[in-house]
Amino acid sequence: xxxxxxxxxxxxxxxxxxxxxxxxxxxxxxxxxxxxxxxxxxxxxxxxxxxxxxxxxxxxxxxxxxxxxxxxxxxxxxxxxxxxxxxxxxxxxxxxxxxxxxxxxxxxxxxxxxxxxxxxxxxxxxxxxxxxxxxxxxxxxxxxxxxxxxxxxxxxxxxxxxxxxxxxxxxxxxxxxxxxxxxxxxxxxxxxxxxxxxxxxxxxxxxxxxxxxxxxxxxxxxxxxxxxxxx
Amino acid sequence: xxxxxxxxxxxxxxxxxxxxxxxxxxxxxxxxxxxxxxxxxxxxxxxxxxxxxxxxxxxxxxxxxxxxxxxxxxxxxxxxxxxxxxxxxxxxxxxxxxxxxxxxxxxxxxxxxxxxxxxxxxxxxxxxxxxxxxxxxxxxxxxxxxxxxxxxxxxxxxxxxxxxxxxxxxxxxxxxxxxxxxxxxxxxxxxxxxxxxxxxxxxxxxxxxxxxxxxxxxxxxxxxxxxxxxxxxxxxxxxxxxxxxxxxxxxxxxxxxxxxxxxxxxxxxxxxxxxxxxxxxxxxxxxxxxxxxxxxxxxxxxxxxxxxxxxxxxxxxxxxxxxxxxxxxxxxxxxxxxxxxxxxxxxxxxxxxxxxxxxxxxxxxxxxxxxxxxxxxxxxxxxxxxxxxxxxxxxxxxxxxxxxxxxxxxxxxxxxxxxxxxxxxxxxxxxxxxxxxxxxxxxxxxxxxxxxxxxxxxxxxxxxxxxxxxxxxxxxxxxxxxx
Numbered sequence: 001x002x003x004x005x006x007x008x009x010x011x012x013x014x015x016x017x018x019x020x021x022x023x024x025x026x027x028x029x030x031x032x033x034x035x036x037x038x039x040x041x042x043x044x045x046x047x048x049x050x051x052x053x054x055x056x057x058x059x060x061x062x063x064x065x066x067x068x069x070x071x072x073x074x075x076x077x078x079x080x081x082x083x084x085x086x087x088x089x090x091x092x093x094x095x096x097x098x099x100x101x102x103x104x105x106x107x108x109x110x111x112x113x114x115x116x117x118x119x120x121x122x123x124x125x126x127x128x129x130x131x132x133x134x135x136x137x138x139x140x141x142x143x144x145x146x147x148x149x150x151x152x153x154x155x156x157x158x159x160x161x162x163x164x165x166x167x168x169x170x171x172x173x174x175x176x177x178x179x180x181x182x183x184x185x186x187x188x189x190x191x192x193x194x195x196x197x198x199x200x201x202x203x204x205x206x207x208x209x210x211x212x213x214x215x216x217x218x219x220x221x222x223x224x225x226x227x228x229x230x231x
Numbered sequence: 232x233x234x235x236x237x238x239x240x241x242x243x244x245x246x247x248x249x250x251x252x253x254x255x256x257x258x259x260x261x262x263x264x265x266x267x268x269x270x271x272x273x274x275x276x277x278x279x280x281x282x283x284x285x286x287x288x289x290x291x292x293x294x295x296x297x298x299x300x301x302x303x304x305x306x307x308x309x310x311x312x313x314x315x316x317x318x319x320x321x322x323x324x325x326x327x328x329x330x331x332x333x334x335x336x337x338x339x340x341x342x343x344x345x346x347x348x349x350x351x352x353x354x355x356x357x358x359x360x361x362x363x364x365x366x367x368x369x370x371x372x373x374x375x376x377x378x379x380x381x382x383x384x385x386x387x388x389x390x391x392x393x394x395x396x397x398x399x400x401x402x403x404x405x406x407x408x409x410x411x412x413x414x415x416x417x418x419x420x421x422x423x424x425x426x427x428x429x430x431x432x433x434x435x436x437x438x439x440x441x442x443x444x445x446x447x448x449x450x451x452x453x454x455x456x457x458x459x460x461x462x463x464x465x466x467x468x469x470x471x472x473x474x475x476x477x478x479x480x481x482x483x484x485x486x487x488x489x490x491x492x493x494x495x496x497x498x499x500x501x502x503x504x505x506x507x508x509x510x511x512x513x514x515x516x517x518x519x520x521x522x523x524x525x526x527x528x529x530x531x532x533x534x535x536x537x538x539x540x541x542x543x544x545x546x547x548x549x550x551x552x553x554x555x556x557x558x559x560x561x562x563x564x565x566x567x568x569x570x571x572x573x574x575x576x577x578x579x580x581x582x583x584x585x586x587x588x589x590x591x592x593x594x595x596x597x598x599x600x601x602x603x604x605x606x607x608x609x610x611x612x613x614x615x616x617x618x619x620x621x622x623x624x625x626x627x628x629x630x631x632x633x634x635x636x637x638x639x640x641x642x643x644x645x646x647x648x649x650x651x652x653x654x655x656x657x658x659x660x661x662x663x664x665x666x667x668x669x670x671x672x673x674x675x676x677x678x679x680x681x682x683x684x685x686x687x688x689x690x691x692x693x694x695x696x697x698x699x700x701x702x703x704x705x706x707x708x709x710x711x712x713x714x
Contacts, residue, residue: 001488002409004401004417010492011418015425018455018499022513023429026447029510033443061368063306069584071508078580082658090508098442102372103508106648107584107655108291108669110662113508132294138663140670142294146301 033096036197044197047097048190055187056100058180062144069104070113070191074200086114087194088202094193109141116192123163125185126177130162147181150174252338252405256617261340262331263615265347265396269327270608271698272355274691276319277601279362281684283312288677292670302366310377311365317375317456318386319358321600323351325464326393328607329416331615332467333397336413337404343396350392357385373434373445375453380435387427394420410474411487412467418495419463426455447509454502457595459495465559465603466494466531472556472606473535482537486530493527504574505583518574521567528567535560551626555606558634562598569594569645581656586669587648590676594641597633597683605633605690612697618704621696625689632686640679647672 001007035043059065072086080086090113095101119125127134130148132141148162153174160182161174177185196202287308290296297303334341341347361378364370369379376383397420401413430452434445474481481487497520503513504521569591572578582588609626613619620626647669654665 001414001484002407004409007409007414007417008421011421011495014492014495014499015422017496018451019425019429021516022451022500023433023448026510026513027440027444030441030444030447033441060372061307061370062301062304063310063370065372066306066309071506071584073507073580073584077507077576078583079656079658083655083662092443092509095443096441099438100372101442101445103446103506105374105505105584106586106588107651108586108666136663138667140291140294140666142290142305143298144304145299146304 030092033093035096036093038195044195045094045096049186051183052186052190053099055183055185055190056098056102058147058184059102059187060100065102065104067104067106067108067141068102068110068112069107070101070111071103072111072113072193080111083110084114084118085111087117088196088200090193091197091200093197093199112188112191113193114191116189117194120189120192122182122185122189125188126181127162127164129181129184130164130175130177131168134165134168144181147178147184149176149178151176253340255335256614258334258338258340259331259614259617261344262334263344265341265344265351265393266327266331266611267615268348268351269323269330270612271694272351273320273324273327273604274608274687274694276315276323276355276358278684278687278691280312280315280320281680281687283308283315285677285680285684287312288673288680291673292677301368307366307368307370310370311362313375314365314378315358315362316596317461318361318378319355321461321596321604323354323358324604324608325419325461325600326351326354326390326397328468328604328611329419329464330393330397330400331607331611332412332416332471333400333404336406336410336471337401338406339400339404341396342399342403343392346392347396350389350396353385353389354393357382357389360385371434373430373449373452375456376430376434376449380431383427383431383435387424387431390424390427394424410470411481411484411491412471414488414491415463415467415470418491419460419467422455422459422463426452426460446506447503447513450502450506450509455499457592457600458498458501461596461600462498463495465563465600468603468607469535469556469560469563472552472610473539473560476550476553476556477539479538482534486534490527490531490534494524494531497524497527501570504570505579505588507584514574514579518576521571521574524567525571528564532560532564550610551620551623552606552610554630555602555609559599559602559606562594562602562637566591566595566599581652582645582648583652585648585651585655586644586673587652590641590644590646590648593644594637597637598641602633602637605629612694616697616701618697618700620693621700622693625693629686629689629693632682632689636679636682636684636686638679639682640676643672643675643679647676 035045038044071090072080072088074089075081081088092101094113119128124135128136128141129144131143131145132139133143150170150173153172157174158176161176164175194202286303287305290305290308294305301307330341330347333339358378361382364379364382365377370377371379373380397416401417429448433440433448434452470481470487500520501517501524503509503517506514573582573587573591609620650672651665651669654660654668
């Protein structure tokens with residue numbers, strides 16, 4: 001192998017195989033993805049609101065994906081579904097209309113693929129962002145005070161101000177979320193990948209396991225009968 | 232180890248003759264400014280990266296600390312740390328080492344050294360802009376490319392010049408035989424602009440591409456960045472030093488060729504093994520290539536072992552690079568092995584999507600790539616400056632602290648990932664308890680980062696002493712007076 005041209009050609013072929021097999025193949029597959037029609041009407045996914053889409057920018061800019069994943073693993077593979085992180089495993093279909101997709105790598109914090117189901121209230125999400133210890137005592141999540149504005153109350157408190165518990169309230173001051181915080185909270189609330197689709201049908205909720213044992217939770221791997229996809 | 236002689240023979244054959252080859256010290260001299268510049272700033276960026284990493288690690292225990300400063304929020308600090316490591320340190324040191332190896336192995340003067348120096352300055356400006364932009368809130372979610380993608384064209388322009396410098400040196404070589412290190416360097420210099428452009432166009436430029444393609448392209452990019460760009464340069468270093476330090480020719484070129492092609496062919500499809508949200512065939516493909524890659528890696532190790540076993544132990548043990556090369560070899564083999572084990576579904580169910588992944592990435596970045604690059608820097612820097620390392624003790628301190636730091640950092644994160652994975656897979660355990668069980672391990676990893684930071688400060692100090700000695704040797708008195 002003393003010929004530079006030989007090494008060049010070989011490396012080119014290797015990179016072409018990687019390029020075609022991973023990038024081009026997926027480019028074709030993903031471009032062909034379409035929203036699925038549901039039995040109960042409508043399409044999945046329906047897309048997020050404009051505010052929620054803006055929230056992706058804030059989610060990205062603050063590195064939320066460093067600690068949070070958005071990928072629920074299938075039933076029988078880990079305990080993601082038993083933990084209530086989602087009702088089925090995540091597929092790329094769930095992010096069809098998203099400009100940015102945050103699958104994440106490590107779960108320093110809980111998975112967020114279905115956080116909108118667990119916690120559908122924007123006000124609670126905002127409180128959690130302002131100080132996570134307010135809604136989840138003992139949490140190690142950083143607080144994001146810079147997404148909020150502290151200002152003096154003139155007369156009555158503003159309608160958007162956070163409803164803080166008494167020991168966190170400062171006299172004469174109110175905490176108002178910025179538009180970034182609201183967009184981020186709207187985005188979090190919009191994360192609910194739980195509609196049954198063809199490649200990821202819904203598994204019925206398991207019987208609760210008896211307390212204080214490590215026995216596996218009841219349930220089978222049999223495919224669920226509730227495949228709600230037409231065609 | 233002594234500095235190479237600087238005396239030039241009074242007469243040498245005319246350049247026109249067939250057998251003429253430049254002297255090694257003249258080649259070193261031609262590399263001096265761009266390569267030393269790249270090395271110095273690489274080490275500075277490594278220190279910056281570790282300082283950010285330390286801050287991030289402390290914030291894991293004190294979430295309220297400095298919380299009101301947006302630039303210092305955990306996510307941004309960690310992204311700045313990893314960008315400074317991959318782009319400021321590893322890529323920069325790798326380019327410097329590659330240029331020197333191109334010149335030395337091809338027995339040719341480095342081509343375009345001044346343009347290379349300018350390009351190296353541009354590279355540092357790009358890293359600086361990228362890291363500042365991350366802190367200002369411009370980060371992306373792409374693995375290994377968390378700087379905003381408008382920095383990619385700057386890196387590209389800089390790399391075109393540096394790559395051209397390497398390529399023209401390769402073309403003008405007077406030694407026609409290509410040593411295996413050259414193959415790896417050639418592959419690395421070919422892969423890098425390709426993946427950089429792919430990242431820029433597909434992730435940053437054409438915004439009408441579906442967002443769902445992004446995780447796939449970014450994992451593909453990150454994997455090739457680590458294994459084929461930085462990894463190839465680190466393997467070139469290992470091939471060079473294992474033969475050099477034992478003063479033996481490589482045991483088998485055929486084996487080296489086999490391991491080169493199969494490593495290249497398989498490593499580029501790795502990286503998807505833990506991605507549960509992607510189509511299943513991708514995780515399976517990566518798991519399969521991660522098993523198959525053990526074959527070329529095994530052949531490489533056998534080849535290295537046969538090359539170095541028993542020969543010239545005295546010379547090997549005298550050289551300061553030896554222990555770094557040994558550790559990097561161990562880091563490479565164990566890193567690939569861990570990656571293979573990690574892609575088995577049984578293991579992935581436990582430690583996939585936990586801090587184990589961060590520990591494994593740290594292991595490959597530090598124990599394999601950074602250690603190989605340190606070995607090369609310790610070997611090359613005194614040849615370029617024509618002065619010995621001023622403090623051998625500091626080298627020992629650097630080695631000890633670095634190894635301890637790497638083992639503690641990566642080991643505690645991997646153990647922590649195992650504990651965390653078990654806790655997550657126990658659905659009865661509230662998530663706060665999962666975090667509480669993982670935190671002590673993250674605490675240990677903070678100590679690892681602290682040790683690594685101390686080690687790199689020692690290296691920078693040694694490098695500063697080297698520069699001072701070189702300055703006084705060339706400009707402040709006679710060379711003999713400073714010996």
